[in-house]
């Protein structure tokens with residue numbers, strides 16, 4: 001039966017997202033930053049929302065996510081949590097606020113107290129101890145691999161990651177170690193579709209792709225891209241407002257296309 005977007009009836013838990021992976025049912029994620037959009041996501045049945053540090057670029061006008069502060073993240077997590085009582089809310093820990101496990105614990109506590117249900121951190125095997133530290137203390141963690149924007153200067157730009165065998169193997173190994181450490185979800189950003197599919201099959205945690213093809217357990221897009229607000233949109237994003245003409249319609253069409261597997265298609269995928 002085709003998916004029809006409908007309001008979430010009860011709060012989405014991490015267990016429900018894990019069950020959806022087991023059942024092969026894709027879930028919808030949107031990165032957004034304010035109460036009205038958060039409320040619309042709840043009405044559209046968006047299972048998970050991410051208060052991403054992309055807000056540095058999409059809302060605050062910076063060139064990267066690096067200048068984003070804890071105070072800015074907390075301000076936006078609180079707004080999203082006020083607008084949405086049903087989606088699972090993830091909050092990013094910004095640049096250098098989780099350089100040590102102890103620092104991660106202090107800052108993740110603040111994000112959770114602002115209303116998030118999970119924190120997201122960028123990086124590979126070096127975060128194993130941090131993931132254990134947080135999850136052992138009751139803070140669920142979403143890991144983030146591939147193009148991790150906080151490392152943009154290390155990568156020399158916003159570049160697809162994992163096209164060569166060595167880097168692909170590294171990302172695969174990082175994913176396995178973070179899964180083993182207890183991470184609950186994994187964002188895969190800008191990696192070839194084949195690699196994302198391999199990782200999704202190898203790990204128990206659900207994967208959320210952005211520029212990672214159609215083989216992940218879920219998709220995430222930034223609300224500004226969905227609504228055509230980005231001046232130079234990345235190849236993997238899609239302006240759903242163009243074909244629908246209004247904001248609720250754009251969000252619904254995105255949700256429908258993720259559920260049916262129509263998005264992402266070849267044109268929005270890296271190989």
Ligand code: KIV
Nearest residue numbers: 031052053054187210
């Ligand atoms: O900050 C963000 O919005 C993100 C997504 C693009 C995955 O990390």
